[in-house]
Amino acid sequence: MDWLVLVIAGIFEWGWPVGLKLGWSATGADWRWLAFAGGCLAASGTLLLIAQRRIAMGTAYAVWTGIGAVGTFLLGIALFGEAATLERFVFVALIVAGIIGLKASS
Numbered sequence: 001m002d003w004l005v006l007v008i009a010g011i012f013e014w015g016w017p018v019g020l021k022l023g024w025s026a027t028g029a030d031w032r033w034l035a036f037a038g039g040c041l042a043a044s045g046t047l048l049l050i051a052q053r054r055i056a057m058g059t060a061y062a063v064w065t066g067i068g069a070v071g072t073f074l075l076g077i078a079l080f081g082e083a084a085t086l087e088r089f090v091f092v093a094l095i096v097a098g099i100i101g102l103k104a105s106s
Contacts, residue, residue, distance in 0.1 A: 002054045003103070009047030010067025015040025017072050021080065044068075059102050066099040 019037025023030050044064075052060045073092050076082035 002051050005047050006051035006055060006060055006063055007067060009044050009051060010064050011071065012040045012044035012047065013064065013068025014071040014075055016044070017068075018075055018079070055106065059106050063099050063102055066095050070095055070099075 016037040019033045019035075019040060023033035023037055048060060048064050051064075055063075070092055073088070077084045
């Protein structure tokens with residue numbers, strides 16, 4: 001159950017960078033998106049806190065940030081047209097390998 005909570009926390013990590021990206025533009029702040037970012041950040045941190053009760057702190061933090069990084073990377077490509085180069089995918093695959101390795105060794 002703690003690992004499921006940690007994965008959900010990592011998914012909430014995707015929301016705050018997207019909210020920040022959409023919450024600020026050349027025309028100024030969009031407080032709805034900034035509030036969304038804050039809500040995702042609070043939910044993500046709270047769920048990380050819960051997961052760390054039984055998962056080692058270093059493992060939980062590394063997995064949490066890894067899920068956030070990989071998801072944000074994919075959302076950047078899908079939503080914002082960011083570069084989808086082979087090199088970027090190779091290095092994101094290394095992050096995924098690290099997440100799997102941490103889970104397997106816990």
